[in-house]
Amino acid sequence: MTAADDRTGDQAEYDVVVLGAGPTGENLADRVHAAGLTAVVVESELVGGECSYWACMPSKALLRPVVALAEAGRVGGARQAVTGSPDVPAVLERRDAFASHWKDDGQVSWLESAGIDLVRGHGRLDGERRVVVTGPDGGERVLTARHAVAVCTGSGAALPPLPGIEEARPWTSREAVSAKEAPRRLAVVGGGVVAVEMATAWRALGSEVTLLVRGDGLLPRLEPFAGELVAKGLTEAGVTVRTGVSVTGLSRADAAGPVTLTLDDGGRLDTDEILFATGRFPRTADLGLDSVGLEPGSWLTVDDTCRVTAVEGGWLYAAGDVNHRALLTHQGKYQARIAGAVIAARAQGEAVQPGPWGPHAATADSAAVPAVVFTDPEVASVGLSAADAEREGRRIRVVDHDLGAVAGAALFADGYRGQARMVVDLDRGHLVGATFVGSGVGELLHSATVAIAGEVPVERLWHAVPSYPTISEIWLRLLETYRG
Structure with a gap:
């Protein structure tokens, strides 16, 4: 632990310095703090990051009333009660509430309750384990990391260089x-x-x-x-x-x-x-990457422990969008948990276990990334598509089924329209990919994610009995088709 007098004036020393207070940075700081290390997070915008204010939460708050109304219109008995279009002011008001009205008081309170320090301002690397923060008033503060600096600054929306x-x-x-x-x-x-x-x-x-x-x-x-x-x-x-x-x-x-x-x-x-x-582009253009031999504005290449491979000494980490492995909030948080565990283990002199699916490897980034597209119909996918699996040279079998043909889907909506696919690695005997399209399929996704991440044999899945009548019965239909 760092003594209190190490954090006075314009100089402060912590075990870990985190650049970026989005979900990834918050989770990484929380993991190392839970392991007994001291941590500080540097943020120039709102604590909570892109997901909380300009991406996941407000976008899904916009979409949920839209999809709920559309789904009600596809159910006899409910359809007759749906007599109008969305109440736009009410939808936007609900969206604003989920974005905390673009105020970060709640997120700041959480950091404080977790024992994590916050420094507001723009942080830049200034050599090994050293970060210079320029505050809102223009003043500078130097933060030094005993063990690690973690870059969790995310990505921004790219605009094409078009005339006008x-x-x-x-x-x-x-x-x-x-x-x-x-x-x-x-x-x-x-x-x-x-x-x-x-x-x-x-x-x-x-x-x-x-x-x-x-x-x-x-x-x-x-x-x-x-x-x-x-x-x-x-x-x-x-x-x-x-x-x-x-x-x-x-x-x-x-x-x-x-x-x-x-x-x-x-x-x-x-x-x-x-x-x-x-x-998207990486938010690394003004992070002082050149001070540690990296190209400003570049994506940061990491190994499975989320350690930046091009920097000697093993002290620089990058988690979340900025490493370009899987640009999704939940994957950034997953990487943060992995990186936090790795940093803590190395700081405490413990052995790191970087093997696939171990406690110190972000294996899911390449093998089991789940994602949901909140359109109407919804799309849920995890792992490899059939084309990706074939490009990897796998011997696969693709199993398709009409999602609307199961009883649970027919009950969910009149004329339910959807499709399901599982991709099986024939040599390994387990799923490597699954995709569902249809109303409500996002809630099907975690079962597929567990099957892929757990490398559950297809024959064992035969004994996972889906409840009747639910849309999950699609698993039985897929497995029946696979077994012939």
């Missing part, structure tokens, strides 16, 4: 989830998760939405049927989905006026707001 983009003032994911009213017309550029979720939300809240996708389909990293079913759902909801088209320029003559988009097919599109959901 600065004058057009486009939305990124931040503006899309925090907007105070629905624009009359909204163009969404991209075909990934943010694009389809925000198209779902703002169309239901009253905007005329056009989705512009450079590729030939949506959700290209998932099984093809996922993007196809989501595209069908968006189209039925009134979204105009245009694939194979790119934006080549933007113009906005008046601050309150429309944006005109120039497209690569020679067409033009007028819209009131435009959202670019076209990728």
Whole structure:
């Protein structure tokens, strides 16, 4: 433990210094503190990070009323009671509450209750185990780490270098989830998760939405049927989905006026707001990476213990989006738990166990990453797609089943539409991937995650009996098809 007089004035020493107070940074600091080390977190924005204020929480708060209303409309008896569209002010008010009205008092209180110090300001590396923090008043404070510095600064929304983009003032994911009213017309550029979720939300809240996708389909990293079913759902909801088209320029003559988009097919599109959901960049441009031999603005390559491989001495770690392994909040928190355990073990002279699925290895980052797309229909996936498994050279069997054919789905919604797939490694005898598309499938996902992470033999899964009549009965149908 660090003595109190080591933290006075403009100099302070801790066992661990964490850059970034998002979910990843908070969890890492909590893990090392629980192991008996001292920790300080440095944050220049709101404690709680992107997920709490500009991503996970507010976006899902926008989507939940939308999907709940749509699902009620698909159940006889409930459908007759659904007589209107979403109450937009009420939806936005609920969203604001889940974003804590963009105040971090509760998160700060949690840090204090956990015994973790907070330093507000912008932190930059200044050589080995040394961080210089520039505070809101311009003053500087030096933090020194006895054992480790952990970079948990996350990622930001990337904007393409298009003519007129600065004058057009486009939305990124931040503006899309925090907007105070629905624009009359909204163009969404991209075909990934943010694009389809925000198209779902703002169309239901009253905007005329056009989705512009450079590729030939949506959700290209998932099984093809996922993007196809989501595209069908968006189209039925009134979204105009245009694939194979790119934006080549933007113009906005008046601050309150429309944006005109120039497209690569020679067409033009007028819209009131435009959202670019076209990728992420690492928040490392001004972290002093050059002081430790790293390239400013780069993703930080780590090993399975989340230690930065290019820095000698084993004192620098990177967890969460910034290491580019799996850009999801829950994976960042998982990495934080792993890295926290590793840092504590090394600090206390204990052996590190970096083998796959051990206490000090973030194996799930490559083998069992779960993700949910909160559209209508919902998409839930974990592990490898069939194409990814084949690229790895695995000998696989793909098993598909109509999710709407099980009794639980028929009860869940009239005319339930969905699809399920499991990918089995024939040489290992267990699942390596699973994807579900349909209403409520996010709650199916953890069973698949457990099967993959636990490498449960397919024959043993035959004895995991699903409750009747629930949508989980899809597991029995998949296994029956597999066994023939």
